[in-house]
């Protein structure tokens with residue numbers, strides 16, 4: 001039998017006084033553990049755990065050591081030829097359409113053939129293509145085809161560029177609640193990423209929403225291709241709705257224009273919400289109004305984004321979408337030591353928090369900090385029943401590793417925090433209830449480490 005100590009849990013739950021005592025005892029324990037690897041020390045191990053547990057100082061949980069980051073997987077699908085569709089991903093467009101995006105090395109038809117049975121493509125739509133240059137890199141042909149109208153909650157089979165070698169399928173989201181969102185930020189493309197993606201794939205999710213930092217290509221453009229290959233099995237089956245993070249900027253001396261690869265490869269339905277930029281937009285799905293904000297574009301009160309947001313929130317019909325969810329990259333609330341005081345967090349919060357509060361937004365998902373944290377409902381740094389629940393879900397598995405250092409004492413408004421890879425699931429059951437679960441990626445297993453029920457503001461007469 002093995003009992004290990006969840007250090008982060010302890011550290012986040014101890015007062016300063018306890019902390020010093022604990023730190024001494026734990027150091028002694030660790031010291032002994034190193035020097036006496038014998039049966040006797042096993043006994044002592046249990047004795048220590050027993051003493052700590054009975055003192056109520058220590059909370060023993062199932063074994064888990066915070067893991068190290070893993071290197072990028074550079075994954076290229078080798079069985080493809082130069083006109084094979086690759087890196088297929090889909091995103092919702094309007095109420096009942098779907099955008100299909102893919103890439104080929106050499107030009108092929110910009111056509112999606114689709115239908116509701118495998119191999120039977122009753123409908124066909126043409127779209128457009130584009131490509132981009134970045135330094136000496138020349139992208140493949142990038143395809144953009146919007147298909148529909150489609151039936152809700154229905155599986156469609158499709159092929160791209162009329163290529164019969166690869167048939168894909170997707171399920172459209174439901175028209176009404178319930179809906180299950182998978183949420184993961186700062187994804188990257190390591191073995192941890194793949195492991196988190198496997199957990200998401202095994203969940204019964206309808207749509208993935210991602211608060212920024214996708215590929216960690218960091219100007220190496222073929223890493224965008226490799227990321228596209230890695231996520232294709234999921235992103236070709238369910239809509240992936242994303243917003244940008246700092247890793248999407250990729251502005252350099254030799255390529256000053258920001259977001260070139262991101263905008264070309266991950267085009268989102270911004271026109272449909274009257275936005276003029278792929279960096280912020282909104283859409284309705286089932287009973288949820290989802291707003292994707294841009295932390296790395298202008299957000300002050302004169303900015304296009306601010307004016308757009310004000311208009312967008314102004315016309316939300318709560319009888320149609322009782323829930324409002326916002327995603328952005330740099331968190332406005334954060335008690336991790338990482339990324340404190342950044343302009344995109346502090347100034348964007350100062351500019352836009354009032355708008356979100358007045359609109360009674362329910363939840364804000366952020367990334368950037370490579371850890372998980374959940375706050376109570378807050379407004380202006382204070383607990384407030386009509387405020388917003390802020391959740392940082394900032395590490396799907398990227399190569400930079402976890403943000404393990406926290407500010408002490410834990411602020412009262414912060415209810416749960418831990419550094420781990422993982423993803424979340426936001427299951428909106430009906431107009432009043434939603435279940436949030438945090439799935440820690442623990443040694444490649446998905447473990448629910450935090451969960452809570454949320455009530456919508458629209459169901460609370462006091463808000």
Ligand SMILES: *[C@@H]1O[C@H](CO)[C@@H](O)[C@H](O)[C@H]1NC(C)=O
Nearest residue numbers: 080081082083084163164165
């Ligand atoms: C690629 O494969 C497809 C399907 O097998 C085939 O129709 C096409 O001719 C091939 N293209 C090239 C350039 O080899």
Ligand SMILES: *[C@@H]1O[C@H](CO)[C@@H](O)[C@H](O)[C@H]1NC(C)=O
Nearest residue numbers: 078079080081082083084105
């Ligand atoms: C596509 O182009 C890239 C870069 O030139 C090359 O490495 C890759 O082998 C090509 N793939 C196919 C399937 O032609």
Ligand SMILES: *[C@@H]1O[C@H](CO)[C@@H](O)[C@H](O)[C@H]1NC(C)=O
Nearest residue numbers: 109110111123124125126127
């Ligand atoms: C799509 O484009 C192809 C080639 O230009 C054309 O033959 C076909 O009729 C078009 N299909 C539709 C549905 O417009």
Ligand SMILES: *[C@@H]1O[C@H](CO)[C@@H](O)[C@H](O)[C@H]1NC(C)=O
Nearest residue numbers: 122123124147148149150151
């Ligand atoms: C698919 O084709 C059928 C028959 O032509 C048509 O009735 C239907 O509206 C089409 N659906 C879409 C989504 O274009």
Ligand SMILES: *[C@@H]1O[C@H](CO)[C@@H](O)[C@H](O)[C@H]1NC(C)=O
Nearest residue numbers: 073074075191194195198230
């Ligand atoms: C990702 O995980 C799946 C399932 O374990 C595995 O089959 C696949 O090879 C992995 N992908 C990569 C690129 O390692």
Ligand SMILES: *[C@@H]1O[C@H](CO)[C@@H](O)[C@H](O)[C@H]1NC(C)=O
Nearest residue numbers: 271272273274275311312315
């Ligand atoms: C977009 O703008 C048009 C014209 O001002 C307006 O009628 C429509 O409601 C707006 N739609 C959205 C989703 O904001």
Ligand SMILES: *[C@@H]1O[C@H](CO)[C@@H](O)[C@H](O)[C@H]1NC(C)=O
Nearest residue numbers: 350353354357379380381382
């Ligand atoms: C936020 O709280 C501070 C003091 O805690 C107060 O001075 C300020 O006016 C508040 N701002 C808003 C917009 O309510």
Ligand SMILES: *[C@@H]1O[C@H](CO)[C@@H](O)[C@H](O)[C@H]1NC(C)=O
Nearest residue numbers: 428429430431432433434453
């Ligand atoms: C909404 O869902 C919750 C949780 O499943 C359930 O307890 C509640 O009765 C539901 N409300 C309605 C109106 O169906």
Ligand SMILES: [Fe+2]
Nearest residue numbers: 213245246368
């Ligand atoms: Fe980031």
